[in-house]
Amino acid sequence: MMDYLDGLNPSQRKAVTATEGFIRVIAGAGSGKTRALSRRFAFLVDELGILPGHILCVTFTNKSANEMRQRIHNLTGDNDTGYINTFHGFCVSILQEDSHAIQYPKSFLVLDNADIDAMLQLVYDERGLTLRNMTFSRARDMIEIRKLFKEPDYYRDMIIMSLDTLKQKYMDASRAEDIIFYGYLYQEKKCFGLDYNDLIKFSLYIFAENEDIKKKWQQRLEYIMIDEFQDIDKLQYQLMEVLCGYHKNLFIVGDPDQTIYTWRGADATYLMDFDKIFPNVTTVMMMQNYRSTPQILAAANSLISKNCHRLEKKLVAMLPDGQPVLGYHGETQEAEAAWVVGQIQACYEQGISYRDMTVLYRAHYVTRPVEEALMREQIPYTLYSGTQFFNRREIKDALSYLRIIVYKDDLSFLRIVNIPKRNLGKRRIAFLQKYAEQKECSLYQALHENMEETLFKGTGALSFISLIENVAANQGERPVSEVLSDILDKSGYESLLRTEGSQERLDNLAELKQSVYEYEMACGEESTLEQYLAHVALFTNRDAETRVDKIKLMTVHAAKGLEFPYVFLCGMNEGIFPSRRTRTRQGMEEERRLAFVAMTRAEKGLYLSEAAGSHFDGSLRYPSRFLLDIAPELLTYMQAPQEELIQEARDYVARSQRYLAEPPGKSGFAVGQRVKHGIFGWGTVLEVEQDQAANVVQFDNMKTPRRISFKVRLEQT
Ligand SMILES: Nc1ncnc2c1ncn2[C@@H]1O[C@H](COP(=O)(O)OP(=O)(O)OP(=O)(O)O)[C@@H](O)[C@H]1O
Numbered sequence: 001m002m003d004y005l006d007g008l009n010p011s012q013r014k015a016v017t018a019t020e021g022f023i024r025v026i027a028g029a030g031s032g033k034t035r036a037l038s039r040r041f042a043f044l045v046d047e048l049g050i051l052p053g054h055i056l057c058v059t060f061t062n063k064s065a066n067e068m069r070q071r072i073h074n075l076t077g078d079n080d081t082g083y084i085n086t087f088h089g090f091c092v093s094i095l096q097e098d099s100h101a102i103q104y105p106k107s108f109l110v111l112d113n114a115d116i117d118a119m120l121q122l123v124y125d126e127r128g129l130t131l132r133n134m135t136f137s138r139a140r141d142m143i144e145i146r147k148l149f150k151e152p153d154y155y156r157d158m159i160i161m162s163l164d165t166l167k168q169k170y171m172d173a174s175r176a177e178d179i180i181f182y183g184y185l186y187q188e189k190k191c192f193g194l195d196y197n198d199l200i201k202f203s204l205y206i207f208a209e210n211e212d213i214k215k216k217w218q219q220r221l222e223y224i225m226i227d228e229f230q231d232i233d234k235l236q237y238q239l240m241e242v243l244c245g246y247h248k249n250l251f252i253v254g255d256p257d258q259t260i261y262t263w264r265g266a267d268a269t270y271l272m273d274f275d276k277i278f279p280n281v282t283t284v285m286m287m288q289n290y291r292s293t294p295q296i297l298a299a300a301n302s303l304i305s306k307n308c309h310r311l312e313k314k315l316v317a318m319l320p321d322g323q324p325v326l327g328y329h330g331e332t333q334e335a336e337a338a339w340v341v342g343q344i345q346a347c348y349e350q351g352i353s354y355r356d357m358t359v360l361y362r363a364h365y366v367t368r369p370v371e372e373a374l375m376r377e378q379i380p381y382t383l384y385s386g387t388q389f390f391n392r393r394e395i396k397d398a399l400s401y402l403r404i405i406v407y408k409d410d411l412s413f414l415r416i417v418n419i420p421k422r423n424l425g426k427r428r429i430a431f432l433q434k435y436a437e438q439k440e441c442s443l444y445q446a447l448h449e450n451m452e453e454t455l456f457k458g459t460g461a462l463s464f465i466s467l468i469e470n471v472a473a474n475q476g477e478r479p480v481s482e483v484l485s486d487i488l489d490k491s492g493y494e495s496l497l498r499t500e501g502s503q504e505r506l507d508n509l510a511e512l513k514q515s516v517y518e519y520e521m522a523c524g525e526e527s528t529l530e531q532y533l534a535h536v537a538l539f540t541n542r543d544a545e546t547r548v549d550k551i552k553l554m555t556v557h558a559a560k561g562l563e564f565p566y567v568f569l570c571g572m573n574e575g576i577f578p579s580r581r582t583r584t585r586q587g588m589e590e591e592r593r594l595a596f597v598a599m600t601r602a603e604k605g606l607y608l609s610e611a612a613g614s615h616f617d618g619s620l621r622y623p624s625r626f627l628l629d630i631a632p633e634l635l636t637y638m639q640a641p642q643e644e645l646i647q648e649a650r651d652y653v654a655r656s657q658r659y660l661a662e663p664p665g666k667s668g669f670a671v672g673q674r675v676k677h678g679i680f681g682w683g684t685v686l687e688v689e690q691d692q693a694a695n696v697v698q699f700d701n702m703k704t705p706r707r708i709s710f711k712v713r714l715e716q717t
Helices: 010-017 033-047 062-076 087-102 113-127 136-150 154-159 163-172 176-190 196-209 211-220 234-243 294-304 333-349 364-376 393-407 410-416 426-439 443-450 461-477 480-490 493-500 503-523 529-536 585-599 625-629 643-659
Strands: 022-027 055-058 083-085 223-226 250-254 282-286 326-330 357-361 381-384 551-555 564-569 602-611 636-639 674-677 681-689 694-699 706-709
Touching: 010 022, 010 033, 010 282, 022 033, 033 055, 033 062, 033 223, 033 250, 055 087, 062 083, 062 503, 083 087, 087 196, 087 211, 087 234, 087 529, 113 136, 113 176, 113 410, 136 154, 136 176, 136 196, 154 163, 154 176, 154 196, 163 176, 196 211, 196 234, 211 234, 223 234, 294 585, 294 602, 294 625, 326 333, 333 357, 333 364, 333 564, 333 602, 357 364, 364 381, 364 551, 393 410, 393 461, 393 480, 393 493, 393 503, 393 529, 410 443, 426 443, 443 461, 461 480, 480 493, 480 503, 480 529, 493 503, 503 529, 564 585, 585 602, 585 625, 625 643, 674 694
Parallel strands: 022 250, 022 282, 055 083, 055 223, 223 250, 326 602, 326 636, 357 551, 357 564, 381 551, 564 602
Antiparallel strands: 674 681, 681 694, 694 706
């Protein structure tokens, strides 16, 4: 047996061996929390003899869950790696076991954005809405906000209401927003689909209503560990509170300086106040950084020290000296891109592979000049963005084929029934929709019952149905990867891509097969197609790794939790990074943390660049305040901005800082509350816009509502 404490520093050892009670680890960037977490898991299993199935380890992304599973497998040699998952993924496990408590089948569908869009399309078609009423992406945001804040009890409609009553509510709705919202809930219930919010809400509901189920899970989870705790949100927090209620062994680890998801509801105070809420909390500080050179760390420390609201802490570099952090000011964006690419080439000539170099940026549009320069120099690169791997057409098609085998659901059916062409176009589908409506059955069932009818003569209906039935009949005995290859082959889908000559799409399919195969290896033999489908719906493009030697391009958000030998952080200009949408001082501190996360991804080399010129709206581009925050001796410019420009930038930053709303930037009001304004008089709060730091108030004496900044005092009833 290996010694699990080998190669750990004293605080890491403490984190590993303090197993009982409430433990909080405040871990700086690159201080080895992943290492500590996985060793702790192995320690619990091998030294204390805890069964892996009684440990829950929550990670922030599926990718980190997979990595953690792999590490733990390597450490313990055990195939059973317990519950290592994201909160959403873990809720899938809860619901797969206990969804009967809410009369949902085990085989519910986990919906991703593309599924939600497909459902929205059905609602829009049925109720004559167009994208002019609302784009899908705005509709998705609206639904999420309504579910989280405005109608947090929405899930009762889905669970308690009958499908018919829910449909009536949808049909009775007249405002576009209501039509979309209730139409979507209806579609969800109709096909037993659950989106990310539902997963947690439904689990909490089951626990609240069923003492025995709650007890079962509480008793099962003897030890709970949560990574990236600084980005936990309210619902996740509630779930965690319930889960640790029996054994009270909760281990959390996070870094307040890396909170970058407050815009999505994350709240670092859960980490900061942990010791005030839970009894006898042991706090361990991990401040030794093993990732970056002292040069990189000094620059990052210098930046983050400019945040006012933070726990004062200093990361200490453990690695030997490296090259200085390099900066560059380009006269144009093209010049900046040329410098970045020039540095990449120089590194490559020194024997550094492309895969060890990563370009990071705040917003996608910044990549255009860099991409052009890379193409010109014929340097291979991959963009982690836009169309996410699991949202690509061919991947969605392939997964729909897998889904139809298990669920026979309408969404998958509509997606693939006519791909490749089976002569099942609009007219025949309309017939099936009508038939399904009358018989209250699925479209698949409708086709099954009608395939011998004249309308379907000369179509591929018969062969489609028999293909699905055949594969479905024996899929239980075969590995998922085999089922996938089989269906892609027999459906003619793969040869369709071959005829289209889409090599890239074929490569992506190969990548998918590989990822299924790896999933099977990680999960052991008992992985079923249902389980795979539930988990794959939780994936994001961060999960699709590249195997070829290519430069990676990604946003800073996507780089969370990752590390790269050489990092090129470009577009460091005011209006880009920090983003022009930053409106509050809190928001500005979050941008600075984001820049800190970006810089601390780098191990050996860090390159910071920006360009003069103007933005889309004609305003001048100034170097980012984050560059000015770094002490000058810690940033070596290969071409520096002129002193005059720096002074202008400082003036600009000082001006813009004055316009940022004051902290704490919290409204303190609830929707519907009556308030009194010094001049406008009485009114009602319609909405609280945290990002604008304003309350939307309908004043009694005014026709239209006004946004009133948090800065202005409002009296309450
Ligand atoms: N005690 C140690 N001795 C040597 N190297 C270590 C030690 N602990 C961790 N490392 C190395 O330091 C690097 C950072 O560790 P890890 O990825 O676990 O950090 P992290 O705390 O999760 O980082 P972040 O919060 O920035 O994402 C890894 O390459 C890891 O192998």
